Amino acid sequence: MEVIKLKGTDDTPTIILDKDNGIFEISGRSLPEDVTTFYEPVLNWLEDYQDEANDKTVFAFKLVYFNTASSKLILDILMKLEEMHENGKEVVIKWFFPDDDEDMEEAGEEYADIVDIPFEQVSYTM
Amino acid sequence: MDKSNVKGFLEFVYDFYRSMKAHEITLVYEGEITHQITKAFTSLTESNMAKESEDNSVQKKVFHVMVECLQNISKHADSFGSDDFLFAGRGIFMVSKGKKDYHVTTGNVIENDKIEELTEMLNQINSLDKEGLKQLYKNQMKEGRLSEKGGAGLGFIDIARKTGNKLEYHFLPIDEGSSFFLLTSSISRNA
Numbered sequence: 125m126e127v128i129k130l131k132g133t134d135d136t137p138t139i140i141l142d143k144d145n146g147i148f149e150i151s152g153r154s155l156p157e158d159v160t161t162f163y164e165p166v167l168n169w170l171e172d173y174q175d176e177a178n179d180k181t182v183f184a185f186k187l188v189y190f191n192t193a194s195s196k197l198i199l200d201i202l203m204k205l206e207e208m209h210e211n212g213k214e215v216v217i218k219w220f221f222p223d224d225d226e227d228m229e230e231a232g233e234e235y236a237d238i239v240d241i242p243f244e245q246v247s248y249t250m
Numbered sequence: 251m252d253k254s255n256v257k258g259f260l261e262f263v264y265d266f267y268r269s270m271k272a273h274e275i276t277l278v279y280e281g282e283i284t285h286q287i288t289k290a291f292t293s294l295t296e297s298n299m300a301k302e303s304e305d306n307s308v309q310k311k312v313f314h315v316m317v318e319c320l321q322n323i324s325k326h327a328d329s330f331g332s333d334d335f336l337f338a339g340r341g342i343f344m345v346s347k348g349k350k351d352y353h354v355t356t357g358n359v360i361e362n363d364k365i366e367e368l369t370e371m372l373n374q375i376n377s378l379d380k381e382g383l384k385q386l387y388k389n390q391m392k393e394g395r396l397s398e399k400g401g402a403g404l405g406f407i408d409i410a411r412k413t414g415n416k417l418e419y420h421f422l423p424i425d426e427g428s429s430f431f432l433l434t435s436s437i438s439r440n441a
Contacts, residue, residue: 135285191317192405
């Protein structure tokens, strides 16, 4: 499968989707001008990945900021992963948040409530 | 401008400057809100706050509120009149900083037939406590599909959650078809 590797900017996150090396990560800031267009390749990639997923997929979110428009697209990504999980693949979400950022921690908790996938909250020091 | 007009204009500029100072306005803009403008204003305000060693969580809140307010104008401001130069997606944007709080204020034209729905939405948000806002946000995210403009009604809820304050708003009539919608959000500096 092709590898998606996007370098983050001040308004778009770093994205790595690499099946062979088992790296699935979205990190940084997310407030793209057009969220739907920006995340479309990610959702398409996950759609293809579903059929040939690794035995275990650990998907990491390490965001420091996302706007409300991005929050909906993040949920769409999580729902794709939930589908994979329902279809018997092992999927784990790791939600990283800066240890002094309650809002980001809470955002993780809210997503964990909405989707039914193993969800790990991981705090780190910036 | 003839000479007396120039003098009058320059006096107006001084008055304008003094009222900005009196209202502790640190940023004011009128015009089209583009993505570039949003990026420029947020990074300018961020670097000012960092320079003034503003509390980290206050900085984050101001950033959140600014982004959502600017996006509301760019996606939802209606055009006023039929003249070509009056196009949609523009409005006034203002940041003021007092001793106790920051205020982020927006003003834009909206069509009168949207007022009822907007008022309902704002009143509903203002009636909810922290837990209620959280539930509403989750429901909107799950059920509310992104409109073609990319707004999901989440912006106002997010502002209320992040600031912990009520959304203060006002409509002023322009003509039979449209009104000016003003919204101000305050972010407390003693986080």
